[in-house]
Amino acid sequence: xxxxxxxxxxxxxxxxQKALAAAGIGLALIRQPAxxxxxxGTLVDGFLAVTPGGQPSLLVRRPRHRGHLTPGPWPxxxxxxxxxxxxxxGQAGLDPxxxxxxxxxxxxxxxxxxxxxxxxxxxxIVDLSSFIRIQRMVKSAYELTQLDRAAAILDQVHEQAPALxxxxxxxxxxxxxxxxxLRLLGHQGLVRVRNWDLEVxxxxxxxxxxxxxxxxxDTPSGGAGFSAAFPQGASLKKLAPNEPISIDxxxxxxxxxxxxxxxxxxxxLPSRAWEAWDAxxxxxxxxxxxxxxxxxxxxxxxxxxxxxxPRGLADFFMGLGTDRVSFxxxxxxxxxxEYPLITARFPxxxxxxxxxxxxxxxxLPEIGMIGQEDxxxxxxxxxxxxxxxxRGITIV
Amino acid sequence: xxxxxxxxxxxxxxxxQKALAAAGIGLALIRQPAxxxxxxGTLVDGFLAVTPGGQPSLLVRRPRHRGHLTPGPWPxxxxxxxxxxxxxxGQAGLDPxxxxxxxxxxxxxxxxxxxxxxxxxxxxIVDLSSFIRIQRMVKSAYELTQLDRAAAILDQVHEQAPALxxxxxxxxxxxxxxxxxLRLLGHQGLVRVRNWDLEVxxxxxxxxxxxxxxxxxDTPSGGAGFSAAFPQGASLKKLAPNEPISIDxxxxxxxxxxxxxxxxxxxxLPSRAWEAWDAxxxxxxxxxxxxxxxxxxxxxxxxxxxxxxPRGLADFFMGLGTDRVSFxxxxxxxxxxEYPLITARFPxxxxxxxxxxxxxxxxLPEIGMIGQEDxxxxxxxxxxxxxxxxRGITIV
Numbered sequence: 001x002x003x004x005x006x007x008x009x010x011x012x013x014x015x016x017q018k019a020l021a022a023a024g025i026g027l028a029l030i031r032q033p034a035x036x037x038x039x040x041g042t043l044v045d046g047f048l049a050v051t052p053g054g055q056p057s058l059l060v061r062r063p064r065h066r067g068h069l070t071p072g073p074w075p076x077x078x079x080x081x082x083x084x085x086x087x088x089x090g091q092a093g094l095d096p097x098x099x100x101x102x103x104x105x106x107x108x109x110x111x112x113x114x115x116x117x118x119x120x121x122x123x124x125i126v127d128l129s130s131f132i133r134i135q136r137m138v139k140s141a142y143e144l145t146q147l148d149r150a151a152a153i154l155d156q157v158h159e160q161a162p163a164l165x166x167x168x169x170x171x172x173x174x175x176x177x178x179x180x181x182l183r184l185l186g187h188q189g190l191v192r193v194r195n196w197d198l199e200v201x202x203x204x205x206x207x208x209x210x211x212x213x214x215x216x217x218d219t220p221s222g223g224a225g226f227s228a229a230f231p232q233g234a235s236l237k238k239l240a241p242n243e244p245i246s247i248d249x250x251x252x253x254x255x256x257x258x259x260x261x262x263x264x265x266x267x268x269l270p271s272r273a274w275e276a277w278d279a280x281x282x283x284x285x286x287x288x289x290x291x292x293x294x295x296x297x298x299x300x301x302x303x304x305x306x307x308x309x310p311r312g313l314a315d316f317f318m319g320l321g322t323d324r325v326s327f328x329x330x331x332x333x334x335x336x337x338e339y340p341l342i343t344a345r346f347p348x349x350x351x352x353x354x355x356x357x358x359x360x361x362x363x364l365p366e367i368g369m370i371g372q373e374d375x376x377x378x379x380x381x382x383x384x385x386x387x388x389x390x391r392g393i394t395i396v
Numbered sequence: 397x398x399x400x401x402x403x404x405x406x407x408x409x410x411x412x413q414k415a416l417a418a419a420g421i422g423l424a425l426i427r428q429p430a431x432x433x434x435x436x437g438t439l440v441d442g443f444l445a446v447t448p449g450g451q452p453s454l455l456v457r458r459p460r461h462r463g464h465l466t467p468g469p470w471p472x473x474x475x476x477x478x479x480x481x482x483x484x485x486g487q488a489g490l491d492p493x494x495x496x497x498x499x500x501x502x503x504x505x506x507x508x509x510x511x512x513x514x515x516x517x518x519x520x521i522v523d524l525s526s527f528i529r530i531q532r533m534v535k536s537a538y539e540l541t542q543l544d545r546a547a548a549i550l551d552q553v554h555e556q557a558p559a560l561x562x563x564x565x566x567x568x569x570x571x572x573x574x575x576x577x578l579r580l581l582g583h584q585g586l587v588r589v590r591n592w593d594l595e596v597x598x599x600x601x602x603x604x605x606x607x608x609x610x611x612x613x614d615t616p617s618g619g620a621g622f623s624a625a626f627p628q629g630a631s632l633k634k635l636a637p638n639e640p641i642s643i644d645x646x647x648x649x650x651x652x653x654x655x656x657x658x659x660x661x662x663x664x665l666p667s668r669a670w671e672a673w674d675a676x677x678x679x680x681x682x683x684x685x686x687x688x689x690x691x692x693x694x695x696x697x698x699x700x701x702x703x704x705x706p707r708g709l710a711d712f713f714m715g716l717g718t719d720r721v722s723f724x725x726x727x728x729x730x731x732x733x734e735y736p737l738i739t740a741r742f743p744x745x746x747x748x749x750x751x752x753x754x755x756x757x758x759x760l761p762e763i764g765m766i767g768q769e770d771x772x773x774x775x776x777x778x779x780x781x782x783x784x785x786x787r788g789i790t791i792v
Contacts, residue, residue: 001624033593037625043612045593063610063618063719070624104506108592109498110523112505127506176579183572188623189597196504196592197429197441201585214459216439222459227584228397228466229433229651229730255625322460334625 001069002254004041008142009073012135013039013056019131020101021052027089027096028128029115032106034192034334035132037255041072047085048074049094057092059085085119096120101128106196133194137331137339138353144377144386146256147333147355151375151386153185154251154260158389161247162396165264168238172226175205175234178249187251194335203250203259205234208243211369214323218337220361221248221369241267244368244393248359250336257336258386259357261373263393269367276362276370277393279311283360284372284391287329288383291356291376297346304328304342304360313362320363329358332375354378355386397465398650400437404538405469408531409435409452415527416497417448423485423492424524425511428502430588430730431528433651437468443481444470445490453488455481481515492516497524502592529590533727533735534749540773540782542652543729543751547771547782549581550647550656554785557643558792561660564634568622571601571630574645583647590731599646599655601630604639607765610719614733616757617644617765637663640764640789644755646732653732654782655753657769659789665763672758672766673789675707679756680768680787683725684779687752687772693742700724700738700756709758716759725754728771750774751782 016039020028030036030048039056040048046060058074079088089095100120104112104127116125139147157178164174179202183189191200198217206223215222215232224235239245248261263277283304290300308317318324331338332355340346340354354377361371372391376383412435416424426432426444435452436444442456454470475484485491496516500508500523512521535543553574560570575598579585587596594613602619611618611628620631635641644657659673679700686696704713714720727734728751736742736750750773757767768787772779 001620001622001627003624031593033595041624043625043627045612045614062614063612065717065719066610066612066618069620070627102505104509105504106592107505108501109503109505109508110500110525111592112508113500129506173580176576179579180572180576183575184569186622188621188626189629190595190626196502196507197427199429199586214462216441216459216462218441218458222462224397224465225584226397226582227648227650228399228437229439229648230584230586231397231439231466233585252623252625254623320461323458323462 003070005142006073008140009039009041013050015135016050016131017052020050024098025052025101025126026098027051027094028101030103032103034194035103038136038334040074042070049089049092051094054093057094059088082114082119096123099124099126101126103129103132105129106194133339134348136333137348138351139333139355139377143256143333144353146254147258147375148386150251150253150256150258151260151388153182153187153253154249154258154387155389156185157181157249158247158262161262161264162394165239165245165266165396167241167266170236170238171205171207171210171234172236174239175202178205178247182249182251186253188253191250191252191257192335193337195337198337199232200250200336201233204232204246204248206369207237207239207245208368209366210235210237211244211246212320212363212365214319218325220318220325220359221246239266242269244269244273244370246369246371248373255334257332258375259332259336259373260375260387261359261371262389263370263372264396265393266396268395269393272364273367273370276313276316276364279308279313279362280360280370280372282307287358291350291378291383293352293378293380294349296349297340297342298344300342301328301344316362316364318361320365328360329356331355332357350378352378352380399466401538402469404536405435405437409446411531412446412527413448416446420494421448421497421522422494423447423490424497426499428499430590431499434532434730436470438466445485445488447490450489453490455484478510478515492519495520495522497522499525499528501525502590529735530744532729533744534747535729535751535773539652539729540749542650543654543771544782546647546649546652546654547784549578549583549649550645550654550783551785552581553577553645554643554658557658557660558790561635561641561662561792563637563662566632566634567601567603567606567630568632570635571598574601574643578645578647582649584649584651587646587648587653588731589733591733594733595626595628596646596732597629600628600642600644602765603633603635603641604764605762606631606633607640607642608716608759608761610715614721616714616721616755617642635662638665640665640669640766642765642767644769651730653728654771655728655732655769656771656783657755657767658785659766659768660792661789662792664791665789668760669763669766672709672712672760675704675709675758676756676766676768678703683754687746687774687779689748689774689776690745692745693736693738694740696738697724697740712758712760714757716761724756725752727751728753746774748774748776
């Protein structure tokens with residue numbers, strides 16, 4: 001078990017403390033698993049309490065006696081019930097003055113109401129989530145190493161994919177075999193997302209018209225799945241010759257998720273598919289050089305869309321008709337739906353060390369989805385890709 | 397793809413409408429995926445709007461044009477942004493009068509605030525979640541059939557487990573192989589939980605002292621995992637002779653999850669393990685006959701604890717020392733953490749058709765976890781088990 005380096009955690013908390021001081025916030029209580037892991041290097045049922053100055057405390061409900069292999073650097077204070085929090089904070093010398101900050105984008109309303117009315121009456125409650133999401137956009141060298149490792153196991157799995165693909169095997173059989181390989185290569189299994197009602201499993205293995213089914217979540221491709229209760233991802237449809245096959249999977253190492261899509265086909269593909277593929281290649285060239293520190297996501301968004309329109313492919317880009325997603329790339333890290341986003345209006349310019357999954361995808365009626373996805377980091381020279389499998393449609 | 401029968405959905409919504417009328421609630425907006433699937437038979441990015449009388453409407457942001465295989469019975473109204481909701485509801489003839497009910501145990505605070513302040517100012521916002529959780533406790537014949545199917549694939553996987561177990565294979569390798577088999581047998585992959593910060597993947601394959609690590613979530617056994625970011629479940633520890641091996645996995649068919657644990661050992665186990673096993677068997681006998689309609693969970697809880705204490709095993713039951721969980725059984729269904737709970741204070745008596753995962757587990761220092769888990773339904777004659785693999789510790 002590899003702990004997060006303590007210096008990494010100190011650095012993160014220091015930035016948070018400066019932001020709290022600047023905003024006049026007396027106390028931040030961090031609870032959501034990805035955020036807690038980021039600032040504490042460990043996971044508990046409890047809160048990390050951070051004030052603008054001094055040392056944070058980990059308020060722990062359970063486990064009380066875990067022989068922790070990765071306890072993180074912060075001292076622990078035990079409590080049993082939420083109502084003890086003010087007293088527990090007092091013991092730790094962390095009595096809040098003024099506003100209390102919580103992750104309001106994920107904390108449920110009932111818990112929020114209880115904290116507001118019963119735990120900290122009289123304190124303004126403010127939202128901490130924007131600050132956290134913005135801080136987490138830019139990855140450290142340590143974080144980039146973890147992302148590289150996640151990318152490497154995706155590359156390894158895609159090397160093994162062609163041998164699996166044959167007419168008559170189902171999307172599910174292919175997906176299950178790749179999921180199994182990912183696990184053996186060290187994928188931790190759980191991939192976290194921030195949005196409370198976004199549901200992901202490993203990803204989507206789709207073939208032919210399966211690729212055209214719009215998602216009920218905010219992803220470009222959805223797939224049918226095989227359960228009415230979870231209608232996304234691989235279905236029981238069998239692979240057939242001459243249709244696009246897309247393998248879109250995430251892998252997660254030490255908490256850090258990378259996202260990647262590769263295309264395959266058994267036999268050949270119709271000319272319209274190759275025309276769309278030409279567009280994918282052009283979009284990769286444009287994005288790789290345009291996505292540099294200082295560039296605004298809106299500028300890149302329009303550059304890419306302006307390349308799609310003259311090809312007559314606008315109705316098929318990033319979704320069919322009105323079912324398109326608003327982003328061309330999304331941040332990845334401890335969550336699969338991080339900042340930054342490449343959208344028309346995402347407000348923060350790109351910075352060195354941001355990591356994005358770029359996924360230009362076309363949805364061709366009666367044919368299927370044609371696209372590709374790689375995760376890369378922003379450098380002064382443009383995008384440096386973490387996922388490195390050969391680009392292109394692999395004909396099996 | 398098997399749709400939920402329309403009659404099933406009508407029946408569920410009718411019960412909800414009666415409850416809304418009785419409570420004087422003008423409108424319920426249902427959004428969380430498990431709840432939406434329960435009352436609408438489909439999943440969308442949107443809300444199911446239910447008033448005390450008349451027909452519900454599905455308010456859909458996306459997908460707008462999915463060729464839905466399982467669209468569910470309710471008419472759809474499209475919208476683009478939350479701020480259009482009052483107008484969209486008006487078009488559907490569903491203008492709210494009086495209180496608006498939301499799932500406040502899962503809706504994030506920021507979304508709740510926006511709905512309260514900007515969408516329905518002047519309307520009291522009340523919590524719908526208790527009603528939903530209570531309604532969903534009792535399963536219909538249709539639901540029991542789905543749960544039976546999930547139980548059957550767990551039984552099949554446990555038949556295959558002994559062949560995998562050998563000294564030197566890691567917990568992760570065993571877990572990954574069983575996960576792969578579950579997928580091929582029709583496990584939908586995603587297992588939903590209600591608690592916003594409860595994290596599950598497939599379950600826990602643990603051996604020897606791995607079984608003693610308390611969980612950071614509300615489960616009796618935790619395991620180490622192999623990632624500091626997800627410290628639960630299978631680790632890289634290799635199986636060794638003469639230690640308990642527990643395989644605790646969930647499977648999910650058409651949305652319905654079943655939970656099950658079986659014990660294995662390579663070679664033999666120390667006598668203290670067998671003494672704990674005797675207690676497990678006694679607890680199964682007691683629970684099977686005591687868990688009948690009309691019995692209070694507290695009564696069963698005390699009956700079982702009273703059987704544990706004279707055996708000198710109280711310090712090791714349901715967790716080590718103070719790290720024990722408060723429940724001996726938990727409801728399962730569309731979520732893995734449903735009602736009812738067998739705890740000291742769970743307030744509702746058992747009813748025919750409730751479904752519980754019963755998991756008496758002992759945590760023996762230096763040895764590991766000894767326990768078992770089966771999912772069963774309450775009948776007038778006691779518990780009828782859905783998971784049917786042979787009971788006992790399988791010596792390989």
